[in-house]
Amino acid sequence: MNVDVLVIGAxxxxxxxxxxxxxxxxxxxxxxxxxxxxxxxxxxRYPGARCDVESxxxxxxxxxxxxxxxxxxxxxxxxxxILRYIDHVVERFDLRRDVHLNRRMTRAxxxxxxxxxxxxxxxxxxxxxxxxxxxxxxxxxAPEFPGQSSFTGRILHTAxxxxxxxxxxxxxxxxxxxxxxxxxxxxxxxxxxxxLTIFQRTPNFSIPASNAPIDDATDAEVKAHYAERxxxxxxxxxxxxxxxxxxSALEVTPEERRATYEAAWERMGFGFILAYYDLIxxxxxxxxxxxxxxxxxxxxxxDPEIREKLIPRGFPFGTKRPSVDSDYYPTFNRDNVTLVDxxxxxxxxxxxxGIDTASGHHDLDVLVFATGFDAMTGSLLRPEIIGRDGRSLxxxxxxxxxxxxxxxxxxxxxxxxxxxxxxPSLLSNVLLSIEQHxxxxxxxxxxxxxxxxxxxxxxxxxxxxWVAHVNERADATLYPRAKSYYMGDEIEGKPRVFxxxxxxVRGYRRxxxxxxxxGYDGLDFSAVRARV
Ligand code: NAP
Numbered sequence: 001m002n003v004d005v006l007v008i009g010a011x012x013x014x015x016x017x018x019x020x021x022x023x024x025x026x027x028x029x030x031x032x033x034x035x036x037x038x039x040x041x042x043x044x045r046y047p048g049a050r051c052d053v054e055s056x057x058x059x060x061x062x063x064x065x066x067x068x069x070x071x072x073x074x075x076x077x078x079x080x081x082i083l084r085y086i087d088h089v090v091e092r093f094d095l096r097r098d099v100h101l102n103r104r105m106t107r108a109x110x111x112x113x114x115x116x117x118x119x120x121x122x123x124x125x126x127x128x129x130x131x132x133x134x135x136x137x138x139x140x141x142a143p144e145f146p147g148q149s150s151f152t153g154r155i156l157h158t159a160x161x162x163x164x165x166x167x168x169x170x171x172x173x174x175x176x177x178x179x180x181x182x183x184x185x186x187x188x189x190x191x192x193x194x195x196l197t198i199f200q201r202t203p204n205f206s207i208p209a210s211n212a213p214i215d216d217a218t219d220a221e222v223k224a225h226y227a228e229r230x231x232x233x234x235x236x237x238x239x240x241x242x243x244x245x246x247x248s249a250l251e252v253t254p255e256e257r258r259a260t261y262e263a264a265w266e267r268m269g270f271g272f273i274l275a276y277y278d279l280i281x282x283x284x285x286x287x288x289x290x291x292x293x294x295x296x297x298x299x300x301x302x303d304p305e306i307r308e309k310l311i312p313r314g315f316p317f318g319t320k321r322p323s324v325d326s327d328y329y330p331t332f333n334r335d336n337v338t339l340v341d342x343x344x345x346x347x348x349x350x351x352x353x354g355i356d357t358a359s360g361h362h363d364l365d366v367l368v369f370a371t372g373f374d375a376m377t378g379s380l381l382r383p384e385i386i387g388r389d390g391r392s393l394x395x396x397x398x399x400x401x402x403x404x405x406x407x408x409x410x411x412x413x414x415x416x417x418x419x420x421x422x423x424p425s426l427l428s429n430v431l432l433s434i435e436q437h438x439x440x441x442x443x444x445x446x447x448x449x450x451x452x453x454x455x456x457x458x459x460x461x462x463x464x465x466w467v468a469h470v471n472e473r474a475d476a477t478l479y480p481r482a483k484s485y486y487m488g489d490e491i492e493g494k495p496r497v498f499x500x501x502x503x504x505v506r507g508y509r510r511x512x513x514x515x516x517x518x519g520y521d522g523l524d525f526s527a528v529r530a531r532v
Contacts, residue, residue, distance in 0.1 A: 003027040006117055006127030009379075010099045011039015013133035013418040013434045015086070016060065019093050020442050021131075029127070031119060033104035036163075037096070038086045039135050041079055045161035046181060046368070047168070048188035049079035052209065052269060052324035053429050056222050057240060058082075060089060061230045061435060068223055076211045076324075109386040110413060113454065113528055128454065129445070132380060133418045133434075136426050139378030141490060142369050143176075147349040153365045158185065159373065168192045172363050174199060174355060176347075177370035180323045185370060187327040190337050197338045197362045199347060199355070202483075203312045205293050206323040207265060207272050234436075237504035239429035242271035249276035249285035261292045273318040280477050286316040293317055300329035309341045319482035321426070338362070375485035376421045376499045377401055387412035388457075400488070400497035404458035404466045404522055405512065407437060413457040416441055421499040422470050426486065428505045436505070440512050444520070453525035462522025474498035 005021045007014045010032035021028045036042040051058050055072035070085060077085070090096050104120040108130055115130035140159045148155070156166065158181040173193040175182050178200045190196045222229065232241045249257060257276075264272040272293075278285040294311050301307040310329060331337055345357045354364040377397065385393040388411050396402055396411060403409050406423025407416050419425045419433045448456060479486060480498055488494035501508060515521050 001029060001124075002114075002126045003029045004127065005029075005129045005131060006031065006115060006125055007131045007133050008105050008117075009039060009133040009135060009138075010034075010037045010101070011041070011133065011135050011138075012060075012086070012431055013135070013438070014039070014099075014131075015089060015095055016062070016434055016438045017131050017133055017418065017441075018095055018098055020062075020438050021445070022098070024442055024445060026445070028098050029125060030099045030133075031103040031105055031117070031125065032099060032101050033120075035101055037090055037099055037101070038083050040137060040159075041082045041086060043138070043161070044159050044181070045079055045163065045165070046156075046158040046185050046370075047166075047192070048184040048186075049158075049161075049181070050074075050076050050184065050211075051079075051082060052076060052180065053240060053431070054269075055081075055214070056226075056229065057233055057429055058431050059085065060431070062439075064226070066092065067226050071219060072214055074211055074213055076209055105383050107384045107386070108415075109384075110388055110415070112388075115414065129414045129416065131416050131418060131441075132420065134379035136376045136419065136421075136430070137373040139374040139382055141372050141374050141378075143371055145347055145350045145355075147351055150352045151350050151354075151364075151367060152352045153354075153367060155367050155369070157369045157371070158182070166366070168366060170194045171365040172354075173197070173366045173368065174362060174364040175368045175370050177372060178202070178204060179370065179372050180321070181372070182370035183323045183325045183328045185368070186337075187325075187331045189368075190331045190334055193336065195336045195338070195363075197340060197355075197364065198332075199340050199342050199357075200309065201342050202320070203310050204320055204323060205290070205312050205317045206297070206325040206328060207269055207293070209269060209324045209326045210267055211326055233429065233432055233505075234509065235506050237274065237506060238270065238427065239424070239432035239505040240271060242268065242274045244274040244277045247276055248278045248282070249288045250278070250282070252276075257288060258292070261289065265292075265296060269324045270322070273322075280316075280318050280479070283316060283478060283481075286318070286478055290317040297329055302333045306332050306339050309339055315482035315484075316478045319479050319486075320484040321486070372485065372490055374491050374494075375488075376426065377488075377494075378491075380417065380420065385412070385415070387415070398495070400495040401499060402463055402467055404463040405515070406466075406470075406501060407441070408456075408458035408463070408523070410458045410460045410463040413455045422466060423501050424503070424505050424508050425500045427500040427502060432505060436509060436512070440516075443516065447520065448525065451525060452527050454528055455526045456520075457524050457526075459522055459524055465522075470501050471498065473502045477502055 004026035005028045007017045007030040010030045014030045018028050055077040107118040109116050114126045117125040172195045174197045176199040264275045345359045348356045355362045401421035403422035418437045483489040
């Protein structure tokens, strides 16, 4: 089937692209690998899954009617509530008819004018434009331990959770991984399982979510000022509306600093990192926050040995994506929860009845992998994407993602990546970053139509300049100090480069605006009429 815009992925990014490109009068088809709409929110159905960006901000801002009519029930929405919201959006804007499920793109090739796409089920599609809306955390990572196939219980991955749910009542459950997914799941599963064993490799920093139901007065208040809230988010570094402090953590008294941290701990979630402007820039400043959080984590855990295992050390707070938790640490005070530190007590093998670590055996009925994703590039490099001159994206990105503005890649005309590597992406409220990208692309395609251009491609110079800028900005921060998925550390052999853009949502928007003001600087347009 031939359309103007082929979109890969029916999560928030794909749906927003569909809606907006349709409004431009373009024909659009969305190909989705899964059997449902919703992207990560369709896949990640593990118990306790919820968003750690506030509901009012983690929602579409393009329609005032939509944001006025939708009623969020909690400060941080659960996965089922977000999926209901997505369903509502799909119905309200009549999006379903252009979404094609169970169509995993395996190959895309640029033929000089159009993108020719093949899906796993053997279908052929073509589009003048190819929009990759595949998400940054969508290709799951599932390490294989020796003996794993002998396990007689059930093996699950948080990001491939069965739609029908899993009854963990009275089960002996093991969870490998203590990132956001593992941390969210742990307190919920501990209440259901007969016994829960957590296999932890790197303890991470976590701030309390302070989740709460939203009452009618709060809802009315937010909705009365929604436009200002969105504007504040757009003008903040992370897209969460938090303004960074103008002060250094090192120029205030210890008492003042403590009071600031106490307030941030109670309320700010991710915003904690902005309590002082230099927490992510200066190690001594960061140490003050890291130490405060370590103390707060420690205070929640009764047993000194377990406490010691849970306290993060060796990397600055915020450099490895922190979690926002609800009762994670007190869960380790329960009699039915065991913490295994696999750095000192490594997993040796999976047996038919559980896991052997160096110190002994752990009986399990269910083994859950909360081991995360091949982040940022996983879903872009899994399919074969062949650009101009027969060069593949895998070849072009062999040393790490090469993009201009995180949206374009040289040699791949009319291919756009939404909220991809080289853009604020995972360092931002990604929903806001998605909308920023889609709106900017809509402007670009309108410009092309007006100019009679069919093709747009980033120049090699613009791309090289952007990659250098992304690296320079990252190197001026503490981010590269941690082993993290921002740096490609989660997958052995992945190039070690910092992938998101640290310049912030507001700074990035200014760059996008300047590119337009400078006549789409860094982009080449050509007027080869597309062959359909
Ligand atoms: P993750 O943050 O990458 O965590 C994976 C965990 O598995 C880490 O603790 C990792 O340890 C561990 N692990 C990986 N391989 C292992 C191995 N071979 N042996 C032992 N442990 C291993 O993945 P995630 O928790 O799914 O979260 C990914 C991201 O998704 C989050 O950072 C967040 O951006 C997003 N997310 C958001 C929410 C939310 O909005 N609330 C919820 C869930 C996820 P190491 O640290 O040592 O590698």
